[in-house]
Amino acid sequence: MPTAHQENDPFEDRLGAALRQTGDTFDTDRPALIAAGHHRGRTLRLRRRAAVAGGAASIALVGIAGALVLPGSGSGGDAREQQAVGSGPRTSAPATSAATRAVSAERMIATLRQLLPEGAVSGAEGSGGGGVATPSVRLVYDDGEGGGAIAVSLNRVEPGSRTAREAIACPDKVYVPHDSCTSSRLSDGSVLMLFQGYEYPDRRVDTRLWRAELVTPEGEQISVSEWNAEAEKDAPVTRPEPPLSLQELRKVATASQWRALVPAEAGDPNKPETTTQPSAPAATFNGSAVDTLVTLLPKKAEVVSKGGEGDFGYVVVDDGRGQSLVQINVQPRMGDVAGELFTGAGTLPDGTLVSTRKTPGEKGGEGVVMWTADTLRTDGLRVVISAFNSGSQHTAATREAPALTLGQLRELALDPMWPTLLD
Template sequence: MQVLFDDGHGATQIQVTLNNQTPVPLCPDSAYHPYSECTHTVQSGGAQLSIDISPVTDTTPSAIKRWTALYTAPDGRQVFVSEINARTDKDTAPTRSVPPLSTKRLAAIAASGTWNRYLSALPVPSAPPSIGPKISAKQITDTLTRLLPTEMSVSDPQGSDGFGHVVLNDGHGPSLVAMNVQLWKPDDPRIHQVFDGARTLSDGTRITTSEKPPALGGEGAIEWTVDTLREDGLRVVVSSNNARAYGVPSTRKDPALSIPQLQEIALDPSWQQLLPQ
């Protein structure tokens, strides 16, 4: 549901979404939303509340703003309330300096019992299909942190199942380091196409490297990547950027980790220890 709200100081869009199917992440991922200011609290009884202030477009963080409140009930049902300081998120200029409702007001709307009867009317979600073992973001970032050079500071570990990232700083500017850890069937033709023409190591592991601008852009940004596939189907991809997140300008000349360092991390046996026995 969405409405156009105008209190005389500029028209704005306010939206409410009710959900009990695919959970909305509690806070935006900082690798993709570097300007997000998100707080997450657990209330008495187990309900959770996340408040976020972000730009609508990360490439123009000073333009239109989006303020949100996400209420997650103990049973997993969610109420998501958002507002922007514009008529639509496609506008190029805001109608006012900030959205009209305070974050406290947004939180009260999201947590209101008014939504309970509508949430109860939603269909019961079916069990998600089994897609094989999952490796959590914490497992990935914890393992990655142990493999990084000790002289570098490590901050902001985040991610999702199969994906994790941290920000490194060696004194020359922050650098995003991201990892994907996946388990493929060894005979899956799709993954073999990815590694067609790759270099093969003595143990059968295939490996490719690349040095190119990241897919999500960023002025002056460059991403160095090592992609590996072991014979048992374990794929480990690690990349280092010369920016603190995707889509933002570079913060240093080169990424914090070199291709040889990335290769050493990707080939470390620690990743196989994360697989279910």
């Protein structure tokens, strides 16, 4: 996953997961990065604030040698494996600490092996975890029609938290092109998201990514991903679609066996940090960035569509010359990164830092350019707005230049309305 404050694209982390967390969101949905230390924890929260649903982080794996062949019943594994992955009552095992819930790599592999239909498995790798670690497993499954990679990761999130909601929210097609996505509530109160899309949003390689995300009312998160290639990236396509049908993918993700293996504590970068000394409350953004942006746009920029919530959003506008994507991100408390993000920036009489730039689009759309105005006020409020000469970063340019000039973007970012939306 790119750094939280990419100099050339402040919205980098929104495009991916996601997918989760997604997100490389599996930019992606692959388990989320875990914060380490006070400064990194804060950085990750800002990164997630800038993330689009759907994303995910790379799975850390420990190699397990040998190939496995699945029996026809789909319930492979010897008696000891069956006992290990059984779905008995969770209350029968002590769970007084994260250490008591540590899961071996072998057990993760055995559980996935048990749940797969008839076929052959090779290249199985897994990682166990305890506390905030994320147990995971990855293997290549072949049903006779070609091998495809399958990955599972387990996490615990705070029920009802932003992380939990993002995990099971379908991504916006403006940022994550896909064929289908549904999010539904199951009879036990869990929410299941089923996603059918692509590993590469620009489709430069036709590697398909299908993903299931399950979040239970208790905060157990099960992420299952599959590809129509033997690796998610840099591997030739081996079959038209991933090996598991959508119904089979659903069955694996909702299997009760996983729930007993979920970490006892959440690995949630949005979890508030504990401090030894009380501190004054910091300003937070309390408004809708996209709704505010709409009110400030030039009249000739007709809004075709919009999306986002809170401090991030986008609009697609058309001034009669073609569609143009405009993104807005409002970030309070960013004064400590002024030296990192605003080197060489201009300074207004009131101390506000202002930077403007024109760069190529970075998401694969042919001929796409991105124009950006980035501002940082003395109270730490950062407002950054980018415009593109296409209605999406992933599609070819539809016009020579964005619908808004650099001067207009600068004026929008400096509008006095933004500070009034802080608490």
